[in-house]
Amino acid sequence: MSLVAPDGTGIDLPAVAPSPGGSGTQLRWSHRHLLDLDVVTWPEIELVMRTTDAMREVLARPIAKVPALRGTGVTILFYEASTRTRVSFEVAAKNLSADVVNIAAASSSVAKGESLVDTIRTVEALGADMIVMRHGTSGAPYLAAEHFGGSILNGGDGWHAHPSQALLDLYTIREHLPGGPDLHGRKVVILGDVLHSRVARSNVWSLTAAGADLWLCGPATLLRGFDRWAAAMGAAPGHGRFTVTADLDAALRDADVVMALRIQRERMSGGLLPSLREYAARFGLTLERLGAARPDVLIMHPGPMNEGVEIAPEVAIDPRSVITDQVTNGVAVRMALLYLLAGAAGHHRETSGG
Amino acid sequence: MAPEGARLGGVVADLEVSRAWLVDPAIGREGPGDIVVEDGVLRSVVWLDGAEAEGIDDRGVVVAPGLVDLHAHFREPGFEDAETVATGMAAAAHGGFTTVCAMANTSPAIDEASVLVRVREAAERSGSPVELLVYGAVSAGRKGETLAALGELSDGGAIGFSDDGAPVRSAAILRHALAYAGMLGRVIVDHPEEPILTDGAEANEGLVATILGLKGWPTAAEASAVGRDLAILTEVLADVPAARLHLTHLSTAASLELVRRAKAAGLPVTCDITPHHLALTDEWLAGARRWAWEALDEDGRARSPWADGALVAGPFDPTLRVNPPLRSALDAAALLAALVDGTADAIATDHAPHTRVDKEVEFGLAANGISGIETALGIVLAAVDAGRLPLSRAIEALTTGPGGVLHGWGWGGSRRLVEGEAADLVLFDRSTPWRVEAAGLASRGKNTPLLGRDLPGRVLLTVAGGRLAYEEPG
């Protein structure tokens, strides 16, 4: 059946589709902010995946642009230096015809000591409807969300969360997984500095919601506390237990997907690791070690890579590596997220040129 | 019931409270009764029984001795934006406290007599009848390198010595301080924390810190410091039998177990716990808002708030950042048990007011501390309402418990409802909750996670040394 929307265009109410464990849930995005994946349901994740498909199609057009967010102010506020993610968001916002303002904190009054709350208020006064934020302190986007009338999209906060990365990781896995996108029972291994990784934490939420057989692997000092989470997660509705181990061989055995995380030099000065050399020797992802995984294993890395440390150069360029797909999918996923968040916030685009 | 002839600070000329529930921990008695105060003196205390006592229970108006706080931060001199002695004492009175011990981490620190004098003068200028006792610092500038002017401070009336805000950094300085202070008949109050283990730490090492990506604050950081302090005390006692140690704001089961054993072995150590460590847990950082005892199942196991649907507020609330951090539900249960078995001698608020500028920031950058002196009684009464603590023990922990500790430090005061003594009491009503609101707090520090929450036990009246300290408006 067709209805007419307030703007006069026709809309179809989506056919009621069965979702895992549910009796026909209407797919819709209800969150005003995207700060972490802990509150995002599996049907909502499915919606992001399908919207990303549509955005991929847009990106394949000769003019890779749609006017969906025209008139929407998107401010990119990054307190941490990052080229790839910042540019990825900027491209995504521009492809949706949003008005983009890019603030790199070091060059602004933030560096002079302006508080986060003051910065958010200023950004709002200057017309931002959405803020994409990256910050070095866990929880900062939650403080920002309390003082901002629009939507916040967390581009990474401290060790806590990086929801758009986990979603693009999931999209990439589903796109390339031999045997289809259903992750139930498929073995996914996240390998490396799990303790300090917001990518790992967000992936825990999404991959356990997808029903994957998730393994977290790394040196014991970098897995601290995750066993407790695994035990508690088993009881959390909509998610499942995961395995935590320092035994690399057990982790890699028959793995369908291996995701290596970046190891940072600071971890040694903190006394968590003896040396990067030792990490590479004991936990580095080499072709030889990868032999224990399935022959069609997917190789992933959120980037940037320390080739020769957590991942051998030949592994990074192996044909089974989907690392570059992660980057390209990143733009499409971020377009999807900006689009869905804009809808949830009920922004109204100024109609111009009828 | 309104006191006649009293302005704030003035002598209570005439006050009659009839058919209330009296609690007198000094004699271990509670029950229905009437009291009369005349010219600041407790003229009569009548315990009712038989027919007269009918219909009076402990759920209405309660009369107790004025509360005693062993640990509060009044920020003057140096941080008056957060609190002054005057506002701190007003907050204390609102909370039902008639004796408060102020910590020495001001700016300058109270490491010499002149600063002590400044604080006392501020107390006098405030006109508040609340008794203010003041700690001197243990070390000069609280740096832990050399001893502060302990003798001068003692002569100037310091109630004891503490570097709180921080531990006594050097074990050697602690050892010398325990000996020297023991010689003076004064206590050392230590904030037990191993700073190397807590460098950059944000939240209790546990499930919540793991999931929220916050740097963990290990239990061992407190337990190892407690162990260090007890070992040093043991040795010092050989030379200075009068040495005394008090451990403040213990937050973990492990620490309390160490103190339990030390006491059993006869060590002269005392300790206190805060209301927020008793009733709040690290779950609150994730967005839970249930009391600690509600987070345990019937078998005493902690439930995960993610599995329970217990997350009702946003995570990372900076008003929850405190040193020591809010711990697990199991630790909180151990604190409650320690209160019941007497291992914990007192509840002390660790009232830590902060300005909005220092608190309304990212969690990891927020100052540590909860403004707690006005909510302490309410929190403890919530535990009583939940059946976790008998009312008598709760009042004891807030009056004769800390009072007894102070006696050991040379304090001459008392906390009892005895005819002929200057009236020192608090009246509160358990039948009416009060809503914690920023505007209603006398403290300049509005940094409490309980804003907007209803607490049991509305304080109606506080009388300190026969004079009116607080009266509920209207």
Added chain:
Amino acid sequence: MTADEIRRATIRISHEIVEKQAGTAGLVLVGIQRRGVPLAHRIADAIAEHEGVRLPVGALDITFYRDDLSLIAQQPLVKGTDLPFDLNGATIVLVDDVLYTGRTIRAAMDALVDFGRPQAIRLAVLIDRGHRELPIRADHVGKNVPTSREEIVRVHLAEIDGEDGVDIERLVPSLAEPVAG
């Protein structure tokens, strides 16, 4: 409108399209999601039958081109755009089930120009219910159905709804449910 009427109107439209173009050269059909797509396929089938030529058929999703972002929350699902041909120089016949205010068509034209520069764009609709808000008119109309603004026109197509038919329902303003009438 009955299933039979729909069938006859579709066939007539297919003839009109060829007639207007004086043949089939350069023609492509683009159905607007959702029900414009099966309609476009039916028209292509009809043309294939009477002309022996199978015209290219594409699907156009205008979700990203709508004016109102608040609709995203109500209907976030994107059904997909698929235009497997070069638009440059082609004569596009947009196909939709109902023509009302004209905003859907305007959004569709916005979308098409991002794909290329067609020679011409024409419009075929099954039902024109009036109340245009923009200067847009259909070249080919199955049936003119005068309606009031309080009514909803519902087109059912077998490919999507299991059967063919058209309902007109009146919205009772004070109630959430429309009353059949």
